[in-house]
Amino acid sequence: MTNSEREPVYDVVWPLSPSAAPAASLAARVTDLSGKTVGELWDYLFKGEQIFPQIRSALAARYPGIRFVDYETFGSTHGRDEKQLAETLPAELRKHGCDAVISAVGA
């Protein structure tokens, strides 16, 4: 006699639920950073104050005319009201002419 013959058997359902992840696509990439404007988004954690300046100078050495919009322009992305961030960030990035964004640090 097998276990399943001796013991009750259960038909069980899935404990998860449908994904609510929105369908989305990545933005078109920039082929060359020369002359482009890069916005810095920082969560004000994990040494971004050391990391961003180094990235700035290294990319400036590689790409003529590249410009950066400092993270202080946008304020911390950590702990801000999510809804407010979603509402204001796109306009802020456009206002400063950002062609690309570097977001840091963490997950």
Add this chain to the structure above:
Amino acid sequence: MLRAAAIAERAGIPTVSIVTTPFLAQAGVVSQGLGLPALPIAEYPGVPMTDGPDAVRAKVTGLLDQIVDGLSRAVDGGGVTAAEPEPRAIVHRGTLDEVHEHFQTNLWSDGLPIIPPTRERVERFLAHTTRKPSDVLGRLLPENREATVWSIAVNGVMAGCRPEYMPVLVAVVEAIAEPAFRVEDAGSTPGWESLVIVSGPIARELQLNHGQGVMRVGRQANTTIGRFLRLYLRNIAGLRIPPGAGDKGSIGGSFHVALAEDEEAATAMGWPTFGMDQGFRRDESVVTVQSVVSVSAPIYSAGTRALDHARILAEVFGDACAYWSSIGMKYNRWQPLLVLGPSIAGVIAGDGWSKDDLRRYLHEHVTITARRAENYALQVGATSYTLEAHVKAGVLPTAYAASADPERPVPVFVQPEKIGVLIAGDPGRNQSKGYVNNHIQGARVSKPIAR
């Protein structure tokens, strides 16, 4: 951080996000939940907070090609593609042991045995709510799944709840689905755990313990409601420790059993109940959920006057909160919770003090030096944190930058009115306990229980 990047991508601006190696697995869950599984990442190897300036420089140099690639050559991986079961679909057939094994293998359980969620058991739970099984109460990041009434019932079954707990479970999920709760940060490294507090008549009807051993496992309602929430966060928000991902609590803690108040004691001493403090009537049944990141030592206090107890409460609860207060100050929405033993509350109230008097005393007498607060924030990772900057930004009152003296004392509790005060525990002993919440993550949210 990734959420900000996703907002920019949706606005048509390409991004790359710098993520440290230990966060890559969590980043995968977050990106998937955002609908952008191929969100470009530049990997910073290791732990920046233990890297010196030379190591940071060397590692950032190594990031540059990844940054350029992310902005110029990233490939869109598309959205969620794997087919998933319909809610009522049978996903497994087996004995109790086989079901348990199947759920463990799929990371659908918490390591403890579960009650098999059969359709029949789930239907018994659904009979205790007027909501439709397909009703969606919100969506829970980071995995970003729909918080359906059906899924609440399924996880309630698994946790060992009774069907009549269903209205409480629904209110719990309504609370954590509120944006103010920030469930998306429930997998952050402090490893905070959600605490459910049940107020009003339903706590008595469901026989929740509010007395001796209130925060121990052992009473079915307290224990299983607490377990339910941890299971629900795991399965719907996707907060799983390894071998899963999504939950980056560095050390973390186990789930809290649900807490109930000794409301008869509160009423007898003329104090509002905890539920009333949240804006509800005494006869309303209410669920409150808030984060707990650490717990104080047991606070024994003796004496016949309010001040006798307030002094030691300030010392022990204050010490428990002191270091984490720097993070509380960073956002100024901190909501620690003080669970007063009934005998202690009786003396304080009997001496004519209100809860607000006690809160005010704690605010005035619990301080930390600016140097300790700023230094600890730096250790956590807020490498540019100063109290002065937060005063300038309007986050903190000017008193926090009253001088440049690093040894100046500043209040640990920025807003005394946000200190929760609740009466529970052993009426036959003189003990209280403090629960430190995780600043804006897991903010206190209350929901009425619909029946």
